Amino acid sequence: MDFSLTAEQQLLRDSLADWLADRYDLARSREAAASEAGWQPEVWRAFADDLGILGATLPEEVGGSGGGPVEAMVIAEQLGRALVVEPYVDTVVLGGGVLRRLPGAGDVLKGVVAGSVRIAPGLLEPTSGHTAHSVATTARRDGGDWVLTGAKAVVPGVPQATHLLLTARTSGEQRDLDGISIFLLPVELPGLQVHRYRTIDDRHAADLVLDDVQVPADALLGEEGRGWTALAPALDEALAALTAEAVGCMRTVLADTVAYSKERRQFGQPIGSFQALQHRMVDMHLEVEQSVAAMYLATLRLGAEPAERARATSAAKVTVSRAARFVGQNAVQLHGGMGMTQELAIGHYFKRLTAIEYELGPADHHRSRYASLTPKPRSAERGED
Amino acid sequence: MDFSLTAEQQLLRDSLADWLADRYDLARSREAAASEAGWQPEVWRAFADDLGILGATLPEEVGGSGGGPVEAMVIAEQLGRALVVEPYVDTVVLGGGVLRRLPGAGDVLKGVVAGSVRIAPGLLEPTSGHTAHSVATTARRDGGDWVLTGAKAVVPGVPQATHLLLTARTSGEQRDLDGISIFLLPVELPGLQVHRYRTIDDRHAADLVLDDVQVPADALLGEEGRGWTALAPALDEALAALTAEAVGCMRTVLADTVAYSKERRQFGQPIGSFQALQHRMVDMHLEVEQSVAAMYLATLRLGAEPAERARATSAAKVTVSRAARFVGQNAVQLHGGMGMTQELAIGHYFKRLTAIEYELGPADHHRSRYASLTPKPRSAERGED
Amino acid sequence: MDLEWSAADLAFRDEVRAFLDERLTPDLRRAGRLMTSVYADHEASMRWQAILHERGWAAPAWPVEYGGCDWTVTQHYLFSRESILAGAPPLSPMGISMVAHVLIEFGTPEQKEFFLPRILTGEVFFCQGYSEPEAGSDLAALSMTAEADGDDLVCTGSKIWTTHAGEANWMFCLVRTSRAAKKQQGITFLLIDMSSPGIEVRPLVMTSGEQIQNQEFFDHVRVPKANVVGEIDDGWTVAKYLLEFERGGSAAAPKLQIMADEVARAAAGQPGPDGRPLLESPAFAAKLADARIRIDVLEVLEFRVLSAAAGGRNPGTASSMLKILGTELSQTLTELLLEAAGPRGRAYQPHATRPGGPLAGFAPPADGYVSGEEWQAVAPLRYFNDRAGTIYAGSNEIQRNILAKAALGL
């Protein structure tokens, strides 16, 4: 039972926090998001070269530092705090998490660590909802090649990405866990239609249409039809990191709101002196603190057996989805009209928190998953009476 | 569109309210509830003779005044306001509502109007939950008689009752709507086991065990197996009346709480001057006002076609179940320790509101019923674009 | 006691329905359906106003002598209700529903003669200048000054949260003409020609990316005293009169019903967690049923206010209650629509919505591509914009303060 960071982890946290405070400007990052490039490549280079965070959680044999869930947590929380739009969780935690569980991806992972490779995970589809194992896109063998047919929706991080990590079904029904295969493809691919757009949280994504797209045999990573065994733990790792990112966002939002409430005066006094608003902010604080606990729960259970791991990450997602909504909405409410604009940081954070509420599945999804993983009660112990 | 009472309805309301204010003492009624008798027969006599409320909603041919849902609403609200434990809704609205839809119950209804007959509706069973059409008790023919076997749980109003109105299955599966038959029996019945107890809301109820109880042919009311056609509308009428009773309770509770918050001083000022508590009481007020609207909705839709009637009464029950909990719990909270005791009226009202929350089905039940009765959406109107 | 419309009311409703069926073109309905806030696409809204004006229904609540309709309270309600249910784009309330009533009550004959007909035709289009950066919930703290100088008032200061400041050629606003002990005193209700020299309009970029609202800066703007409505220094009387109209919008339930139906249609076509339609997912179905129940109840509350008004009775504190319940329900429904949108709800594609522009730093895709369906593009923007509901027109916290005092005597 220990909640302290190691000296190395503290250093990682502090150096990243300092760098972001010095160098990551909210307004400039939004400008970049609105530009054709969609991001600041120099930020990513600094992540790789100056800060080493891209490899922090990846194995040493690919150039990483061999860190684990706690490192991912520390990084994601700081990125959330500064509202970094560059897609660390999608690319490194989710993309990297899948790849490091599959043979043959060593070179790609080296590129991830170096910052030269960026992975866009294309898991969702027009008819999948938020369910990653609902895969209707198919892959069939054609001689030595594979032919992919289907569509992917809201694939995050596309203008930044060099590679697409796609699921396709090689057997089974749409929602079967078996029969899902994982393909790693270059983002520039003949026959692939890409529709790019911005997201509400100032990131980028794309819809993909795969109309009999031919790819070579080695695009398949790992065993045919067994992709879920790599995806499931990586998705739980992404859930834990997303929780940490949300915690970072919410800490900033709460601090901003409390500060605003002390400055903003109406009826001759700071609005933070009104008891109803004080109690609202206390409730926001309680949501943030519960999210912090949920972050620890998810992070520190990633090494547990799969059901316990999934239960902890789902508990965390339910908690942060609720908190993200409550904290975000009330931060806007307490900022009044200013909270509705992009004049202050709060509007940008609110949009990211709104995206997080649904990303990797909304609360109802995860509450169901949690319930399904909760052991049924033993019959009442009446024998003792 | 009219929300006004007729002159007669106003008179009914005012005379009942005045009588209760003068004559219905909360403490004495609780003493009676704790006594062996369990109630105050003289109150019931006054309801019949002085106030005429027992026949207010029953047909003129059985001595009633021929009133309808609005009269039941007016009466139930006033009874709720004074926290009357004598079971008007069970006996007159539900019991009477079933009987007046069935042939052969004229004499019994005359007795209801006169106050000499009191009906305990025995619908629920050990395995029914709150579902009235879940009937496992069976009735089989034996010569000219019927033989009833099974059990009924929490049959309300038993020490007061002269008659039991029981459901028993004459065909079909446990939850079928068809195959339910209605039997009217004297409360003293050879072979019937009766376990009496008080309820948390200072009323009385009983569990019944029917172990091959023989009853004559004329105990069956109406058509064999078609009892649900009389029960369903009567249950909706009872829901509407229960909503009105809840409104009466909550009006008293809110008024008491607001008054208490103005008197009770802590930290040198009335607790009602604290904004957080003011907003809580406003939210209680909003719940009460929504319950009032729900009461009108349920009452005024009782004459609509069955699906619309059921949808309105379920909407009302969801609303008052939520309101009863919120208003009751917060009234206790704002009264502090005193709210936890039976020293003030609030404790008694809280117990009745708690019972009402679940009576005739909790919110989840009725939300489901409402949803199942809501028309499915037409497909999106895209043709216009 | 009953919940039925009279035969005469039903006949009127059918007349309105027939008109809407005939004149509400698909593109106007579409403008209504793709709204991301309480404001429709300006052009569509003005086009609909012209059609209504042609029929004499642009401003039914005005006295007949100024172009209004001799309708009963119930007929006014039914007209609003049917317009909403048919999906008509709402008209801007600032002119027809707000300042016009002030002019009718307090205006000079010249003011009435000039403004009222032009408001009807759309030639005069008003925006509202109430809030200031330091005067939001505490409106009486406003500080934009208007100093008398001959026949003019010279205005200096700033107004904020102004919708349609770009489209409007007139603003009605509250300005401070004198400093008194009580901050509600010394305020004047003034009409300002937006083409006057010295006015700068700065669009505010909302969270949704849209420029719905604006801030205006007034630098020694000369306004003739003839544009004062009511008495100088007595503007608070005028403002209070007007506030009742702003808050009274008593046909929220039909709008919410439309929104709930949209959610149901949306959820019927999207997959839920178990692969069946989201609408059949128990958790989502329960949330939607709960919202619908609240709407049914709110509708009865509105009917009670209507019935009281029809009977000439004062609805009391109902407006604060309806404001709280209506706005909170609307926010619930925008949450459900966003949830129904699924992963697509994260796409930012304002080109598929109305009004859709102007948009800071947004270039629509060359091929007009929309990820998913149009409602999925609407969902997030509507969610963001609808947060305003609990903030403006007296925040819901202020409404609770009002109710604590007025309804509970605290």
Added chain:
Amino acid sequence: MDLEWSAADLAFRDEVRAFLDERLTPDLRRAGRLMTSVYADHEASMRWQAILHERGWAAPAWPVEYGGCDWTVTQHYLFSRESILAGAPPLSPMGISMVAHVLIEFGTPEQKEFFLPRILTGEVFFCQGYSEPEAGSDLAALSMTAEADGDDLVCTGSKIWTTHAGEANWMFCLVRTSRAAKKQQGITFLLIDMSSPGIEVRPLVMTSGEQIQNQEFFDHVRVPKANVVGEIDDGWTVAKYLLEFERGGSAAAPKLQIMADEVARAAAGQPGPDGRPLLESPAFAAKLADARIRIDVLEVLEFRVLSAAAGGRNPGTASSMLKILGTELSQTLTELLLEAAGPRGRAYQPHATRPGGPLAGFAPPADGYVSGEEWQAVAPLRYFNDRAGTIYAGSNEIQRNILAKAALGL
């Protein structure tokens, strides 16, 4: 960073488990299971205290010299946790967990020598006299007076919300020994022998029908000054020290887990709306899962406090947070148990619960009949009694005031 217990901790846990397995008899467990409030049946609780005392574990948090255990912070937590998970009836906190710590910190040698051993054996059993009719949340407003008269203080006034006033032979209380400008001054912490002349105990009938709490009236009750703990007029210092112990109860999550398991077992055996077990009804299952998730999260918050304490760090404002979250969750679970009880939850049958008496005006049925199962008799009483959780020990409103100031600097 990890969530695992050390091998030494696991060994300790197993030792505690083995003890509990052996000594916690079925009737003691039953007394724990049938509790309708935070207090167990008095007789069962004292019996369990005697068994613990025999093992040296009745007051593990005391210094070893007075009979406590030389345990780590984690071992204390594990002992509480395992006791709760095993269903042991909790001991009354007033003596062992409250006044004893005050005596150890502030008591005279004579006070320590007299009281501490007797608290351990149960010979001295304390109740708490803090609240007064006019001093609830505003505790410092207390007015029960204690006037010096020779070697005695003469006490007059009233205390209220006193649990176990009937069973207790001693009370620790706060009395006013002088009126100062600041109401926290002039308060004295005093021990009163409940057999002193002039004390009247009036049981309060709770909503549950139980007489859990009492009001006491003191009419010129003479108490030796030797029974003052700390200095005369300096009782607020003592009270503040003690408040930390009262609020610190940091093993709420295990108790809540037990409650959630009870709800699950209950709901598995009752029919839901569709006839399947209630536990499989989506709405109920979602509420229970939501509560369990909150408990999982609360447990981590408790672990953090534990970990901070084990590392000698101050847990800061955590106690207010844990109090709010723990009590609100407990109330949620009592709601779910009552809902699971179905129609039977309406039956009032305190004879099937613990403590079950004394009960004003209740005569148990001659045949001992219980409608449904025992837990269905427990459910409503627990629901009513648990409303106290958000009221006592600093209401949750007071806790939010504290957090606004201490955690947010408002």
